[in-house]
Amino acid sequence: xxxPLRTPAGQGPLAFADxxxxxxxxAPDQPAAPLLHLIAFxxxxxxxxxxxxxxxxxSRVTDITRVPHAPEHIRGVMNLRGRILPVLxxxxxxxxxxxxxxxKARVVVAEVHGRVIGLLVDAVAQVLKVPSxxxxxxxxxxxxxxxxxxxxxxxxxxxxxxxxxLERMLQxxxxxxx
Amino acid sequence: xxxxxxxAELIHEYIAExxxxxxxxxxxxxxxxxxxxxxxxxAEELTALKGQLxxxxxxxxxxxxxxxxxxxxxxxxxxARLIADPSARTPDSxxxxxxxSGLLTDLIRAARETDDATAAEVFVARVRAALQAGASEPxxxxxxxxxxxxxxxxxxxxxxxxxIRVDFRQLDTLLEIFGEAMIEQSGLPNVHRRLxxxxxxxxxxxxxxxAVGALGATxxxxxxxxxxxxxxxxxxxxxxxxxxxxxxARDERKLVRLITEGGDTMLDKTILDRLGEPLVHLLTNAVxxxxxxxxxxxxxxxxxxxxxxxxxxxxxxxxxVVVSDDGRGLDSGRxxxxxxxxxxxxxxxxxxxxxxxxxxxxxxxxxxVTELAGRGVGLxxxxxxxxxxxxxxEVRSAPGEGTAFILSLPLTLxxxxxxxxxxxRERFAVPLSHVAETSRVEPAxxxxxxxxxxxxxxxxxxxxxxxxxLLGTAxxxxxxxxxxxxVAGPRHRALLVDRLIGHQDVVVKGLDPxxxxxxxxxxxxxxxxxxxxxxxxxxxxxxxxxA
Numbered sequence: 001x002x003x004p005l006r007t008p009a010g011q012g013p014l015a016f017a018d019x020x021x022x023x024x025x026x027a028p029d030q031p032a033a034p035l036l037h038l039i040a041f042x043x044x045x046x047x048x049x050x051x052x053x054x055x056x057x058x059s060r061v062t063d064i065t066r067v068p069h070a071p072e073h074i075r076g077v078m079n080l081r082g083r084i085l086p087v088l089x090x091x092x093x094x095x096x097x098x099x100x101x102x103x104k105a106r107v108v109v110a111e112v113h114g115r116v117i118g119l120l121v122d123a124v125a126q127v128l129k130v131p132s133x134x135x136x137x138x139x140x141x142x143x144x145x146x147x148x149x150x151x152x153x154x155x156x157x158x159x160x161x162x163x164x165x166l167e168r169m170l171q172x173x174x175x176x177x178x
Numbered sequence: 179x180x181x182x183x184x185x186a187e188l189i190h191e192y193i194a195e196x197x198x199x200x201x202x203x204x205x206x207x208x209x210x211x212x213x214x215x216x217x218x219x220x221a222e223e224l225t226a227l228k229g230q231l232x233x234x235x236x237x238x239x240x241x242x243x244x245x246x247x248x249x250x251x252x253x254x255x256x257x258a259r260l261i262a263d264p265s266a267r268t269p270d271s272x273x274x275x276x277x278x279s280g281l282l283t284d285l286i287r288a289a290r291e292t293d294d295a296t297a298a299e300v301f302v303a304r305v306r307a308a309l310q311a312g313a314s315e316p317x318x319x320x321x322x323x324x325x326x327x328x329x330x331x332x333x334x335x336x337x338x339x340x341x342i343r344v345d346f347r348q349l350d351t352l353l354e355i356f357g358e359a360m361i362e363q364s365g366l367p368n369v370h371r372r373l374x375x376x377x378x379x380x381x382x383x384x385x386x387x388x389a390v391g392a393l394g395a396t397x398x399x400x401x402x403x404x405x406x407x408x409x410x411x412x413x414x415x416x417x418x419x420x421x422x423x424x425x426x427a428r429d430e431r432k433l434v435r436l437i438t439e440g441g442d443t444m445l446d447k448t449i450l451d452r453l454g455e456p457l458v459h460l461l462t463n464a465v466x467x468x469x470x471x472x473x474x475x476x477x478x479x480x481x482x483x484x485x486x487x488x489x490x491x492x493x494x495x496x497x498x499v500v501v502s503d504d505g506r507g508l509d510s511g512r513x514x515x516x517x518x519x520x521x522x523x524x525x526x527x528x529x530x531x532x533x534x535x536x537x538x539x540x541x542x543x544x545x546x547v548t549e550l551a552g553r554g555v556g557l558x559x560x561x562x563x564x565x566x567x568x569x570x571x572e573v574r575s576a577p578g579e580g581t582a583f584i585l586s587l588p589l590t591l592x593x594x595x596x597x598x599x600x601x602x603r604e605r606f607a608v609p610l611s612h613v614a615e616t617s618r619v620e621p622a623x624x625x626x627x628x629x630x631x632x633x634x635x636x637x638x639x640x641x642x643x644x645x646x647x648l649l650g651t652a653x654x655x656x657x658x659x660x661x662x663x664x665v666a667g668p669r670h671r672a673l674l675v676d677r678l679i680g681h682q683d684v685v686v687k688g689l690d691p692x693x694x695x696x697x698x699x700x701x702x703x704x705x706x707x708x709x710x711x712x713x714x715x716x717x718x719x720x721x722x723x724x725a
Contacts, residue, residue, distance in 0.1 A: 065710040066604065068649040069696040077690070077702055077710045082358050084702050084710055086692040117692055170692075 033133035040128050041121040044096040049161045056109045061101050087118040112170045130154045192241050200283040201417040207279050208420050211272035219267040228257040245298035249282045252305040280421045353592050357685035364706035366390050412490045413441030426465045433472050433483040440490035445497050446590040456560035460501040460583050469505035502582035508575040516541050533573045534668050537561040565717040570667045598679035602651035605711045607684050612664050612716030619661040633672050642672045666717035
């Protein structure tokens, strides 16, 4: 005898699944999961996000001066209102080819460990609020390749946003070689 | 917390006020010690010194700094005794004074960190023993001192000359703000040019032109005045060395005296602070390795007491400091042997060329390793420190006559007159102090010898570096039109660049820690068009020739 798919009392396995998905999309009665405030930006074909709390501003890309014999992944330095800002080539830092900046390119000015550093990105998408329960751990191979600063992947509608922990990625001292 | 801050501020003031006094007393006592050893047992100077010690005692007591108070008190008693009793004026008692005043200086200098009383107690006990061992207590009571009014003036921060004391950090802030203003100002001519291209000639533009020119002149004067506030006489550094030389000489059982000249030469405080270490190296080296022991000097017919000279002077926009001794001179043969053993390249057998090798790592002139020097790290470390300051160091020596180290230093570090050059459309600032010459270069005049570029310059072969290859500006090698001859100490090297843009005073900005310590770049600056340029470490470029 086969198990009835839907019992009148609503106790069948599909009803259970319905209930789960209803919770995940609406969850009206549950206390809301804490929201992560992110700045999302584009690197190559991927979308990445960093915590808003560690970002000071987003600046247009002015001339970036190369520094001879600078550590790997340092794109150069730029003049941010009279202050000289080191700019990190974030693309190569996370394993993409270097950026040829177009009109949408931006420098995300981050403050980490008391230091201010610019992150060169293809384009900045938006500021997002993501419920923390939408974040899943990064896939194992990504974790192995990019070490511990990839903290998770946020799922939002059709988008996947890779979360970067700047505190971990930018340890004090010179930017480490890959 | 407020109380702690207030106390820290008071301690800061105490050190600022007392340290120069204590150093001055030590220096004067060293003179007294010398006089007495030479048999001239006058005590005139002691009266004034005793007054200064009294002031130090009072200030220390006011701050509750007992060790300093006790040492100053003991020294005061000892002075009173020596003033009253000529028979007590022995070299030993003078040495005791010098030692105590040195101790007092050290205690004051370290007042922020420690108030360890052990050394002070030991010293006070020794003075007490010395006073008892002698005759009776001083016969006459010393006259009361009238120092209170001067003290009161000093407290207000204003002395009779109308000077005020300002925390140096405020001057740093001022300079930083001035630097920003200078960068903004340097962008004006550019805007002006663009305006003229749009508007053509008109009266308003001519007026703007005049205003920009006047602003430039005023900024130049402001810079001069600002730099002037940062200058300190080099004597503030010299004062520390008299006692150090004496102590090292005593450990080495040598007779050495230090003469200082040109103490009123003014240098930026930042440079003075960083000059201290290299000078300690040079003076220690001179006492330990440079001068002969007394017996040897007598045998050679030299005065038994060796003379070290520390001389400073301003020459154009540089300060020159010379450290010289009248010792045995450098041993060219031994230096050459040592250099060969280390595998260093020896240019020629000329003594001048060989002497410069002592600045190379690992070359030492001493036979034995002593506690202070002779480990072969002193001179190369000193040279590195001087080069890092944008200065140069060279040595001259004659056998049996002595050795002189000649240091040439910039007067300031914050604003550096530079030559702006372009390599593959990237601009770099080259400090003018390291530029010997610039010229157009015909590619045909650059030859290749043993895989290296060589150029004939002033009759000798000069190593050539392609700017693009050295700085990684381009992947292809290009034909460059200009040559900048760089100089660091005795060495030269030609750097090939595409264009010479012009001279400019650049405001030095440091390197962000994220950049590490990149080779060949000593700092960054912002040019008139707002772009950032790297400042070339010219000494590094020249040194890289060997690599």
